[in-house]
Amino acid sequence: MAPSIPDRVRQFLAVNMTNVAQLELLLHVRSAPDRWWTPEEVAVPLTTRPVVAARDFAHLHERGLVERAEDQPPRYRYGPGELASTVDEVADVHGRRRSAVVDAIFAEPHDTVTSLADAFRLRRG
Numbered sequence: 001m002a003p004s005i006p007d008r009v010r011q012f013l014a015v016n017m018t019n020v021a022q023l024e025l026l027l028h029v030r031s032a033p034d035r036w037w038t039p040e041e042v043a044v045p046l047t048t049r050p051v052v053a054a055r056d057f058a059h060l061h062e063r064g065l066v067e068r069a070e071d072q073p074p075r076y077r078y079g080p081g082e083l084a085s086t087v088d089e090v091a092d093v094h095g096r097r098r099s100a101v102v103d104a105i106f107a108e109p110h111d112t113v114t115s116l117a118d119a120f121r122l123r124r125g
Contacts, residue, residue, distance in 0.1 A: 004100040009093050012086050013101065014108045016063045021048060022056045023105065026065055027091055029078040036075040 017023050024046055029037055039053035046053065057076045060066045065087070067079035080087045094101045 005093050005097060005104055006089065008086060009090050009101070010104050012083070012090055013104050016060075016065065017105050018059070019056075020102055020105055021046070021052065022059055023090070023094070023101070025053065025056045026060055026078075026087065027094065029066060029076065030087060030091060033078040036069055036077045038073055038075050040073075 013023070025042060028042055028046060029035070037057075039050040039057060042048075042057075043050045043053045054074075057066060057068075057074075061068045061076065065078075065080045065083065066076045069075040069077075090101070
């Protein structure tokens with residue numbers, strides 16, 4: 001049986017995405033690569049809150065997937081550099097096999113989830 005998504009896509013998701021909203025944001029700004037976006041501008045079409053979009057933009061910027069203008073409020077645009085062809089492949093797979101991509105994101109343990117789980121772990125006496 002063939003893997004549901006290519007290894008390169010799976011690895012990209014594991015390294016760069018901690019949630020589906022980050023991928024949706026990346027793919028949204030990819031659709032207009034020359035446009036600079038504020039968190040408020042992407043919040044409406046992505047049905048999220050500006051504070052969440054700002055957090056996700058910061059995450060994508062740390063990963064080198066978007067560029068940041070030093071304006072106030074900050075603005076971002078698509079800018080994956082050397083990862084552009086990989087992002088193109090991710091977008092293609094996402095368009096054809098969205099559920100497999102979402103499953104791959106949720107399949108990876110992320111530090112935030114692990115930390116939250118550890119915070120609620122009961123100690124045995």
